[in-house]
Amino acid sequence: MECLKYWLIVLGILSFATGVKINVQGSVSLGKDVLDTITYYMKPTIVQHYRRNLQSSDPQSEMIKWTVETSNLGKGLRMCQGSKGKFLKDYVLVLSNGIDSILDGIINSTPEKLQENKGTHFADELKPLLNSINDLLETTDSEITQETETFTWLTLLKKISAKFQEASQNFVAGKLAGDPVEIASVRKGLSQKLIIAIVIVESRFERKLCVEHQICQKDYECTTALAALLEQFQTASNDKAKDFMMFFYESLPDNFFFFMDETTTQEFQVILSDLSYSKNPKTKDILLTVYKTIQARLETLKTNAELPKGYDMILIHGIMSDMDYFYYDKRKTYSFDNFLGTFTEWMRRGGKFHMQLRHVIRELGIKLSQYPKEMVQKLENQARVFLELTVDPEKS
Incomplete structure (x- = not known):
């Protein structure tokens, strides 16, 4: 190291x-496409947007909702009972929907010569990621104590965020083929969009954890x-x-x-x-x-205010x-x-x-x-x- x-x-x-x-x-200056993509799924707030998507007929949002629901995220674990369980599910849903909307807007609109498996979506590969998060939740639940609660929850949010970073970038790497220079440019732009989006979601939910559950660093x-x-x-x-x-x-x-x-x-x-x-x-x-x-x-x-623009x-x-x-x-x-x-x-x-x-x-x-x-x-x-x-x- x-x-x-x-x-x-x-x-x-x-x-x-x-x-x-x-x-x-x-x-x-991130570029108009970056701002448009992030602004699209952030208005008026992340949570409101994802809920609006889930209530619509958008098949991708419905697929993500169904995949998360059937994964039984944190089922039976002490730390996932009640409102905290809903908090974690919201966190995963918002990350999943945000990443999918960015990838769908970019990968499925890039030139044909840069694509493999056009039409595939991040939701199609969400199940292995959710299994990994479930393993993380089980380990965390067995280790958490009253004295370590704050540090353990912060660790959990950041580890889930790290898993989404890795999974989204691996997804991109597997979907592009063609000229190496063009691929490198597309991957770089996608990586920037994805990292920024994940940071935004993590920051908002860290604040939400403090405001709603009094678990604050x-x-x-x-x-x-x-x-x-x-x-x-x-x-x-x-x-x-x-x-x-x-x-x-x-x-x-x-x-x-x-x-x-x-x-x-x-x-x-x-x-x-x-x-x-x-x-x-x-x-x-x-x-x-x-x-x-x-x-x-x-x-x-x-x-505990909102982040500066x-x-x-x-x-x-x-x-x-x-x-x-x-x-x-x-x-x-x-x-x-x-x-x-x-x-x-x-x-x-x-x-x-x-x-x-x-x-x-x-x-x-x-x-x-x-x-x-x-x-x-x-x-x-x-x-x-x-x-x-x-x-x-x-x-x-």
């Missing part, structure tokens, strides 16, 4: 904040630590901000960019180099823009939610306070900072390595999509 994956979000937010090809008020240590670090740049010079970015950039290992395509990697490295060494952009201003973004997330968490903000929220979750349990071996104390001293006295950065990044990487591969892959997928849409939107 490679280290440094936590700091993907820091770098991703920095690329967002540069304003390169991006609306700095929080609205990534209270600890946001990664988000609060990043806010505390960035806050200190309010009184720093632009040169100090550039020094920090330079130390950070130079501390990255050679294999850090392994999950990005060549174009995105090159553009991302140019942005980091500019933040570290060039007179422009104003690195301090960028870091403070990031600070405002993180503050907005914290405010949303405090009030803008799919860049939604992805940031999803990525930071995962990292707060990864650091949520009580088996903490490293405190951010240690690093923040060292950082504050460096801000005051100056000097070298490479060793301290490498240490905290290594410790965070160790923390991530303790979690299942599919959970870390979920985080990587979201970070990759965010970088594609911010660093290289014209080619995404």
